[in-house]
Amino acid sequence: MNEMNEVRKPPVATTGIIGWLRINLFFNWTNSLITLFVVYCLYQFIPWILDWTIFSADFKYNYLGEQITNQEMCSRNLDPENGGACWAVIYVRFYQFIYGFYPKVEVWRVNLAYIMLAFALLPLLYAKLPYRKYFLYFTYIFPVIAYFLLNGGLGFTEVSTNKWGGLLVTLVLGCTGIALAFPIGIMLALGRRSKLPVISMMCTLFIEFIRGVPLITLLFFGMVMLPLFLPEGIDMDGLVRVLVAVTLFQSAYMAEVIRGGLQAIPPGQYEAAKSLGMSYWRMNLLIILPQAIRISIPPIVNTSIGLFKDTTLVIIVGILDLLGIGRGTLADTNWLGLSYEIYFFVSLVFFIFTFGMSRYSLYLEKKLKTGINMGAD
């Protein structure tokens, strides 16, 4: 009886690991050949890279057991047969990579700002956070706290911005640029879609001008031309000048992204708001923008990733961000010739941030796709 009812299983070759291998790696003979070739290349490459980065690498001590303080003590410079990467340079210069030349006594302020930044970002990134409202209040006042904390004032000793560097500058530029560009971008997007021809034309010209020139020319503009535009006595800080350029740049791109969101709002929403007697600003603030911004969050995150990467350009005008500290370290005779280690480390830090952001934007896209109905139908 049992034999009659027994369900016959599918052939072994189509299910499980073997089936997966057959379909995805050995589907036909060209496919199999490609797979074998790739496997061979990986077999050659992976042990070599693992050996270089980990197994033969120096982290703090060289192979003689001495603590490394300059490049001559790296194992690979003592004995070319015997060493891989020399990560000791990162270990020794770690403080500079993270804080720049911030005084060591005051460094707790930077650490506190880093921790507070995480708390300030939490309610923005995670919508289901318990007590999100109170966290958001903190987010709004965080820039003010951070300013006094990092720069000084209110009882803190002043630390001038030319002592800032490394990850600190990268994060300050990235976060401030994005945060300031957001409201400006909204105003520009509304302005470009405005029915008033003069305002629309001015916003369009501004956006298209900024988008048509490279960021580096705007940085030069901030560095070389801005001081000429200001009256005597007003001396702008170098970091502030760069921030002006970065913010202008980012706000034009932000405006275009938000304009895309605005265009996706069906006209019925405008008409409904107007029929309730709402003014232009009430309509936009309460009805249109909340919906438009919600659908443009993924592209906003994407342009923010772009900006975060573009902050490295400030090294060209002499500001030492993470990459700038890396290059500075390379120029030091103690650490000459360790370019691969340093660039690898800097890339890794950037990769962690930007990859994290892009994963987050993907997650949002998936969430928005399932949870939204614009009423277009």
Place this chain on the structure above:
Amino acid sequence: MRSNLGFFSDEKFRSIFFQTLVVGLFALGLFFVITTTSYNLEKRNIATGWSFLQNPAGFDISFSPFLEFKSTDTHLKVYFVGVLNTLLVSVTGCIAATILGFILGIVRLSSNWLLSRLVYIYVEFSRNVPLLLQIILWYSILIQLPRVKQSLQVLDVFYISNRGLYSPRPIFESGFSYVSIAIVLALISSFLINRWAKKRQDKTGQQFPVFSSSIGLIFIVPLVLFFILGSPLSFEHPELKGFNFKGGLVIRPEFIAMFLALSIYTAAFISEIVRAGIMSVSKGQREASAAIGLKQTWIMRLIIIPQALRVIVPPLTSQYLNLTKNSSLGIAVGYADLVHGFGGISLNQTGQAIECMAIVMATYLSISLTISFFMNIYNRSIQFKEK
């Protein structure tokens, strides 16, 4: 019903009022900036006007493949050298990025899991690491190549060293112009043949061997002419003299680093665009073309790619624009493009920041607008044509 604000609630009045206000504020700001700037310029003894363009530059440019540049040449010539260098790296970068991006985008969709994962890893790494870092990294790899004396030799004629890639320089003798004219004529006629063949196929269904006839026209005709004229082409080989090579064609490491970094970085973005474009073509199209017996490669060429292009071209345009703007990063490795040569060295020498930056920005704007213009034409030509 009018509200108690009276004429202020009149839409027409309000519109004029606000716009006048904005224009007024803008003019006021402009006036303020202009007066302070002219005061500042006078105080710092900075000259104004465009006459500095005619002054001798006083510095050398190491990489100027199109124009001969001496340090006695003018700043205006620095500008032209810069524009040409910017265009050179942008155009070559766009071409390489497009080819690489298309290949990677298609490979990413390959049924081979390992291959598509590899491309995925490449895309994520190259998209998420700042371009400037990649440029600097490539440059640091290139200048760690062996010195000139120990330079690597490829095929006996190319020399690779930390000073760049040296290759033979072609010398065109009299008579070669006929060959180049023949090539141009062959290109035009094969283009015309292609159009004619398409029209004929639309009408009669008969095919014409366009590909082989074009190959014949473009390669064989000029080649035959070349030998009839007695090979009017010779090569000047680079020779090691003292510490450097003399003669030959040299491609500097700054250019190679820029080219590699720009094309590899942009190719990652293009491959994602291509992938999205191909995936946007519905599965039914592929099944239908398989049902009428088209080969895999033909399905791709005739059915999938033409439809995918409609989705691909608009974002591709913005990638070209990005690449062109990103070529301004050459300043980090000393590539003498527009920003480094004219906006950097000339600016520092003359001190005329406003004029130099205005020229640089205007040039980038016009390059961007030109690219958008041509890509829009191309985009219109591949969109659905309503019949």
